[in-house]
Amino acid sequence: MKLFLDTGNLKDIETFVSLGIIDGVTTNPSLLAKEPGDYRDNLRKICRIVNGPVSGEVIATDWAGMIREGHEIAKIDAHMVVKVPLTRDGIRACKALAGEGIRVNVTLVFSAAQALLAAKAGATFVSPFVGRLDDIATNGMDLIREIVDIYDNYEFTTEVLVASARHPIHVVEAARIGADVCTCPPSVIDAMFNHPLTTLGIERFLKDWEKAQAARA
Ligand code: G3P
Numbered sequence: 074m075k076l077f078l079d080t081g082n083l084k085d086i087e088t089f090v091s092l093g094i095i096d097g098v099t100t101n102p103s104l105l106a107k108e109p110g111d112y113r114d115n116l117r118k119i120c121r122i123v124n125g126p127v128s129g130e131v132i133a134t135d136w137a138g139m140i141r142e143g144h145e146i147a148k149i150d151a152h153m154v155v156k157v158p159l160t161r162d163g164i165r166a167c168k169a170l171a172g173e174g175i176r177v178n179v180t181l182v183f184s185a186a187q188a189l190l191a192a193k194a195g196a197t198f199v200s201p202f203v204g205r206l207d208d209i210a211t212n213g214m215d216l217i218r219e220i221v222d223i224y225d226n227y228e229f230t231t232e233v234l235v236a237s238a239r240h241p242i243h244v245v246e247a248a249r250i251g252a253d254v255c256t257c258p259p260s261v262i263d264a265m266f267n268h269p270l271t272t273l274g275i276e277r278f279l280k281d282w283e284k285a286q287a288a289r290a
Contacts, residue, residue, distance in 0.1 A: 074248045077126075077256035079236065081105040081115060085259045086122050097126040099200070099236065099256040101156070101180070105129075113149055120150035128178045128198070130156035131166075139166035147175045154178045154197060159187045164194045171195030178234065185219040192229040198254065203247075204237035213237070214246045221251050241265045 075096035078089050081104040089095050098119050105112045112129075120127050129149070131142040139162060143155040147170075154176040157163040167177045171194065178198040179191035183206060191199040201220060203213025220233050232253035238244055241264050247255040257265075 074252060075254040076244075076262070077234070077254055078123075078262070079104070079238070079256040079258050081108045081112075081119070082259070083108070083115065083118055083122070086119055089259060089262060090122050094262075095123060095125075097128075097254070097256075098123050099128040099156075099178070099234070101130050102132060113145075116146070116149050116153065120152040123152070125152060126154045126176070126198075127152050128154045128156045128180075130158075130180065134158075134160070134162060136162035136165040136169070139163060140169055143170045143175060143177075156180050156200075159191060164190055167191065167194040167196050171197070180236070183216070185216060185223055188216075188220040188231075188233075189223060192224060192227075192231040196231045198232045198234040200234045200236040200256075202237035203235055203243055204239040206237075207239070214243070214250065217247060217250050217252055 076094055077097040077099050078086055078095050079099045081100045086098060108115055116127060116129050129146045131139045133139045133142050139157050143166060146153050146155045155170055156178040157166050158181045159179050167179055170177050176197040178200055179196040180200040182188050182199055182201045188199050201216050206213035206216060217235055234254040234256060235247040235252045236256050238255055238257045238261055240261060244255045244257060
């Protein structure tokens with residue numbers, strides 16, 4: 074499973090990419106709005122750092138505007154993926170942009186029916202938001218199972234990109250189900266590293282080593 078970073082923060086992207094575990098980056102208007110500087114420059118820098126797919130989202134809500142913005146986003150760098158919302162206009166724009174060979178990530182997906190539409194429109198990625206479903210007492214990971222089943226049935230090539238991941242269990246479940254990608258905020262990847270027995274184990278090894286060294290001195 075590919076691991077994407079869900080942030081527009083250049084410092085965090087540099088830090089996590091340097092670990093060698095990040096395959097791409099997803100952004101959205103809320104994430105990019107938090108960062109200083111021109112968003113296009115930031116997206117260009119992100120592409121150079123990650124050297125993999127980077128999603129940048131359109132602001133327009135009409136299909137013609139989405140296509141215009143989609144062209145601008147695609148022009149930023151060859152790694153750019155145009156993110157459009159799952160609306161009638163978004164699906165129409167997805168079909169048109171995909172027809173031109175531009176990769177599209179259809180976002181704000183909350184049902185299997187919507188995911189089917191994204192695949193039909195030639196999306197490269199579909200982004201179901203698991204955390205926001207959990208927030209309204211609906212199991213987000215059940216949706217991932219449904220989408221993976223449907224895509225497998227018909228061999229759709231659209232990749233299932235689990236978005237709105239809030240904790241490591243979302244990532245583990247995504248991998249068990251066979252999702253193609255999970256995008257995580259830095260805090261979730263940090264949490265994936267942590268285990269008290271790892272910390273304790275290192276402390277114990279070092280203490281034993283130092284004790285043995287002192288006894289030999
Ligand atoms: O990029 C979309 C996404 O992952 C949103 O996450 O935590 O705002 O629901 P969240």
